[in-house]
Amino acid sequence: MTDIAALQSDLLAQVSAAGDEAALEAVRVAALGKKGSVSELMKSLGGMSPDERKTQGPLLNGLRDAVADAIAARKSELGDVALNARLASEKIDVSLPPRPEAQGSVHPISQVLEEITAIFADLGFAVAEGPDVEFDDYNFTKLNIPPDHPARQMQDTFYVSPQADGSSHVLRTHTSPVQVRTMLNQKPPIRVISPGRTYRVDSDATHSPMFHQVEALVVDEGIHLGHLKWTVEEFCKAFFEIDKIELRARPSFFPFTEPSLEWDMRCDRSVPGQIKFGQGNDWLELGGSGMVHPRVLTNCGIDPNRYQGFAFGFGLDRMAMLKYAIPDIRSFFESDLRWLKAYGFAALDIPTLDGGLSK
């Protein structure tokens, strides 16, 4: 009896004295291994009488379990100590930067076009596109700009060299030829916006030989200037994300609209480099517009006695410059990485009407 108790206390002392996993394993083999002290005692059970076994059995089992539990506990303890020691040696400089990952961006023109598309899609406008190289007929003649009309000088035109078939074409000076294509291919009611690249022989601090326009066209029965005004107003409110704006219309001239007018928006430019909309004493030119000229409707196969329409257009680049305070139109096309990162938009900044067009 006392042998067992003494053995247990001796073994437990050895377990707790084991300084590492190897020492602990030695204790385990010496006690619980095949020839271990406890195992030997367990083997002696087979030679005992049933009565003896009845008393010694539980005692020996108790001894074995106690030793095994102590070893497991000690093993866990030693494991923690070893892990802690290893972790303590594995320190890194957490202030180091992570692996470099390129930060992509979406160009402001693309972003602003998505904003504008979201607004007009809500009003039922589709997005119409057309080629950059255009027929003179679509860019000018069908739009009521006959050859030699001085209005052609308003839009200094790039010409492409004569083609194999002798024909010669222009780089579109506006996206209005897309309106022509739309009207030729689609019967009213028509609601489209036509965004895209446009080209004029013009290059200085405020002009780029390539720029972007977006135009809106509505053709239906009973369309009048009031609808044009409402659409411009609603667009401006939604795009600039302000509730109160003040617009001013000025009579103007475009060969393809009659009456023609230009829109200005009240703004405050008293602080240099800043612009506030809906207040102040300045006027900001937004763009041109008008009721589609009856001759243009006729040229495009639409009966001007039945249908009326309005069109308005503005510079996409200009809209981006105004909304996001980008100073120089030429910088849009220089692909300077610093600029792209400064004015670009994150991949997941997708403009929506429910979430807001801009953050």
Place this chain on the structure above:
Amino acid sequence: MKFTLSWLKEHLETDADAQTIADKLTSIGLEVESITDASAALKDFVVGEVITADKHPNADKLRLCTVNDGGKEPLQIVCGAPNARAGIKVVLARPGTVIPASGEALKIGKIRDVESRGMMCSARELLLGEDHDGIIELNADAKVGANVADALAAKGLLSTNPVIDVSITPNRGDAASVWGIARDLAAAGLGKLKTEKVQPVAGKFPSPKKITLDFSPENKDACPIFAGRLIRGVKNGPAPKWVQDRFKAVGMKSISALVDATNFVAQDRGRPLHVFDADKLSGNLSARMAKDHEQVLALDEKTYVLDKDTIVIADDSFARGIAGIMGGMDTGSFEDTKNVFLESAWFDPARIARAGRKQAIISDARYRFERGVDPEFVLPGLELVTRLILEWCGGEPSDVVIAGSLPPPHKPIAFDPGLVESLGNVRIAKSEIISILESLGFVVAQHATLHVTPPSWRRDIDGPADLVEEVVRIHGLADVASVALLRDAAVAKPVLSSAQRRARGVRRALAARGFNECVSFSFIAREQAKLFGGGDDARQLSNPIASDLDAMRPSLLPSLLAAASRNAARGLVDLRLFEIGAAFQSGMPGAQTLNAAGLIMGSGTRDWTKSGHPADAFDAKGAMLAALEAAQGAPMAAPVTANTPSYFHPGRSGTIALGPKVIAHFGEVHPKILAAFDIKLPVAAFEIVLDALPEPKARNRAPFAPSPFQAIERDFAFVVDQSVAAGDLIRAVKNAERVLIDTVSLFDVYEGKGVPEGKKSIAIAVRLQPKDKTLTDAEIEAVAQKIIAAAIKLGATLRA
């Protein structure tokens, strides 16, 4: 179109100031670009009188003055000007006044311990001239305490006459004169037109020169009327000073009395004329079409070679002027001119515009003629210039000679006044509509509808919509009420086409992969275009804005390479750029595709984790596949082949095609191309023809049904010829057992020790996914044998 306020008031009776007039002009469609009022900057300066001027107690060169500014107490002012002395009248700035030269407000100062409460100004300080030797001395009659503008004007130092600059739209040739602008303002209710009717000047003798119209029938409308007269015994010289001053104020050049007389009438009345030196003309004058290659030395001292579409004024020997555009040098009027012949004609605007454009001559005459001048002012204009010449140069006029007759007048336009409301959405009474039209010079006859005849000077009006514009612009656009567009009663439907959605998806996918989007010019340098299969004549611009922007780009890659090169020059050497835009196949409309291209540049070495690598073909391939997957909504299934255009590295580039249709290229950019763009870093790139992608099909996605049975992964290493494409091996393995093989992934490619020369080892992992039961060892072995057999067909051996 520039004019001074006082010039306008010669035609318009009004008390309105420049700003009121400018606002009205803008509101009726004559947009004011600027009002220049030199006196505005001097509104706080007053006339002062120097009462005393003594020596400054502490300085030899300074004077201590007392100056009366009209107030109770004179001001003490320290002044350094040598001419500061008692009794003179001066331009006085008091504390708070902003000095134009410095832009700063004047403060009360102490100069050498003596307080100074103002400043007497020099011309330079007021930005009225360069003179800074002394202060301005005003005339003795200048009123002390009054604003200095009038006193400065009396000295000839300042114009008190605001200059208004109006931008004239191409339809409004009638407004390209002071008179025309006054006419529109009067119609808009701002003042009353007071221009007097031109009285003819009686001829003293018959014109010795005859004029004729010499046109074939098809050109009869080129010049329907040509009038002229001789004035003999004139004395040319400078125009009167008031004319010179007026021209200077509006930016016109004063040349001589004879020339200025015609230019005056052009600016004042919109009627261009020409004055020939009659003694230099041989015989009579005619208007005719030029002969091909006929030459004229024009007044700008350039010789123009004309063609048969150009109208000329000719004498019996030569063409003497390009009609309606520019007169000739040989027959011009100069200092010694004694006898002149005046020409006043009406030319077809389209022919003038064409000739002017062909010859690239920009002149005031062309500007007016091509916009259309008032045919009914041919004769009054001639009479007006006659008067001015007689007045300024003396002489004796002949009778007027006229060839041809006025072009036919406008036809009346049937006009339903209800159109003003149905088109303009503004309700204006019929009586007001009529009165607006009449005030603009239209003749209105009332029938069932209105019959409206435009005035002779309005050549732009040709339909009812034009009349609506006239009525609405004069009435004012502010009354147009907004009306909402009708909207669908249902939820708005999507509007984008599949191609538009595809481009958006690609854009966002590439941005998410770290690419920065660029927008580049569609035209590039021809030399660069040639490197990418372009640069042919069909894609050349006839009139490029710069010699290095002369070719429509055949690919987006040269744009991106040029951008990469510019960035590298700034030290930005690690970059990923992309663009979605058009590439051009010819100069025909529609011969363009929407492409998406990307570029990766960098050596990948500047990374402390050493996880980077030089840009290579697989960077480009990964981005390209991601873009294609975004475009299609599914991974790209078409195989990659090694056949790429010459601008890629021939061994490190690939192509994806669907049948004959090329979808995309990717790879490392050819070193020679990099050298052409002056790029010294490795660059990989890809370009996708988005338009070449098939329309996405509506997909029926199979429901998600994970198998409950254990998947098994087996590795194989095959030794194949180096020429065998890994992609082919993977595809062969995958097809070896279509039901059980779930994925085949490549995890190693090895060449070198242990693998025979000319061979490579490819290691793949094959994952088998049973669907209805656990696989037995025998079944797994059977699949393995099928895989090995498929590989052997490609010449592979299982690596030991």
